[in-house]
């Protein structure tokens with residue numbers, strides 16, 4: 326399928342899937358020793374939605390995502406899923422990190438992706454079927470027998486995505502997964518992710534620095550305040566039909582709204598770091 330440059334095709338009319346999970350965060354606080362990273366974070370994650378989290382560098386986006394994943398304990402408030410508190414590792418969640426260092430370098434692409442299905446105790450035939458399905462989905466069928474060290478950065482990121490998706494998580498948590506990619510690979514990956522999200526009918530929470538990326542992908546964009554004690558500044562509904570075109574007047578108008586909203590927080594954060602305000606414009 327040919328798409329205009331910069332367009333990401335996602336289903337705006339996708340029916341909320343039965344299997345997708347939602348979460349409710351109520352007055353969540355996260356501290357590291359005496360340092361309050363996040364305070365008073367209250368918001369819902371809707372089942373089946375694509376939620377992007379934007380905020381100044383260092384404000385607490387990864388920390389919040391880690392708490393949702395259950396990697397970091399909350400020091401106050403609650404995170405609940407389907408009415409029950411999420412305790413410990415969130416079993417519904419698959420996490421995609423910015424770094425691809427989490428790949429097993431001594432295993433082939435296929436073996437990396439088979440890892441989850443194998444851990445779930447599926448038969449070898451089933452492990453391979455699932456792995457090959459997700460490897461094909463991220464466009465790496467021709468590289469299934471290669472080692473991660475033989476792949477480019479973008480291909481490694483796709484292996485990581487396939488490995489997480491092979492666990493068929495109901496909730497996919499992504500921490501700037503495309504941050505290290507060149508612009509062109511990033512666009513391809515954004516489109517691929519949008520397609521997989523639609524096809525797998527899962528809930529996605531996606532941390533990014535990039536307003537364009539958030540507007541291309543998200544149903545809603547959550548803006549965090551500058552830290553310490555970062556909270557939720559505002560949540561924007563992205564009421565744009567898909568596919569979205571970066572150059573369209575509607576897109577640019579939303580972009581400006583988000584940019585204005587985030588600018589104060591970025592400036593505050595830069596001031597706190599002793600950097601010039603002008604650098605953020």
Ligand SMILES: Nc1ncnc2c1ncn2[C@@H]1O[C@H](COP(=O)(O)OP(=O)(O)OP(=O)(O)O)[C@@H](O)[C@H]1O
Nearest residue numbers: 357360362380381382383384385386387388389552
């Ligand atoms: N394990 C930790 N121990 C102590 N402080 C931490 C720890 N993890 C994060 N922090 C602090 O919490 C704050 C939020 O960090 P976090 O990595 O969540 O920010 P971020 O918004 O994801 O940053 P970036 O945009 O630069 O990736 C920072 O001040 C950071 O130094």
